[in-house]
Amino acid sequence: MENDIHLQNSIIQPVNPHFRDKPSVVLEVLRLDLIHPVISGNKFFKLRFYLEKALQEKSKGILTFGGAWSNHILATAYAGKKAGLHSVGIIRGEAPITLSPTLQDARELGMKLIFTKRDEYRKILQDPKSIIDFDYSGYTIIPEGGFGITGMQGASTIHELIPKNQYDWIVCACGTGTMMAGLLHASSTEENILGIPVLKNYTTMEKEISMLLPATDQLKNINLDHAYHFGGYAKKTTELIDFMNAFFKSNAIPTDFIYTGKLMFALYDLIRKDFFPTGSRILAIHSGGLQGNRSLKKGILDF
Helix, strand or coil: CHHHCCHHHCCEEECCHHHHCCCCCEEEEEEHHHCCCCCCCHHHHHHHHHHHHHHHCCCCEEEEEECCCCHHHHHHHHHHHHHCCEEEEEEEECCCCCCCHHHHHHHHCCCEEEEECHHHHHHHHHCHHHCCCCCCCCEEECCHHHCCHHHHHHHHHHHHHCCCCCCCEEEEEECCCHHHHHHHHHCCCCCEEEEEECCCCCCCHHHHHHHHCCHHHCCCCCEECCCCCCCCCCCCCHHHHHHHHHHHHHHCCCCCCCCHHHHHHHHHHHHHCCCCCCCCEEEEEECCCCHHHHHCCCCCCCC
């Protein structure tokens, strides 16, 4: 799979200062969305060591979890096919009459889809042994979103693409917190890592991020701003959609309403509120994954 990833495409792009209304800070974006059309953004990094483990252990395949529009599900299906591994997706919710385009693509890539009721799904996340419709023995289990120490270690390699001693703040969207944990693990004491959770009332995120970090990182600050979830996971407002369209018009950077749209909205708002000291150099991590946008009606987004 790694031969299929174009890390050289992960440019750092300046953000148009006129749209920010505050010239007192520098804001740039690490375009991880450009490294691959399917395993885009942080998906490759979180998956890379899970796949390496599966191949080393000669696993029957890989098994993971996600929803109908999951970037992680589609990325895992593609990565499994490229690695010659059978893939299985435990999908949140009952089987629909018509699959989402994301799940159609995953199935075409060879992934076996197993749909579960939402209460059963939550139980399976806690105990994969409770899967009753599939013999998972011999499969490498990848937690939802690549969460786990293995995913964190992979996500930490994102930091290798960031120039040393160039940024005061590195900011990312947080779903499971795995990428933020990886960035914290790889960061220097001079770098501030800020996470923007996209789930509402995720009060245990700090604790779960801390659990992924080795003892040597426990003194690093886990900075999260929970004010930009827009109502919860995959929730959106007209204000957010309008911002995403204006941001694309100004910078030619596509975002999604689940993760990166909320990230960039948060950054613009925090800059306007003078959260970042004058002269700060800020790097936003574009974590890729625009699958959620496929659930929107045509014409809502300008890209």
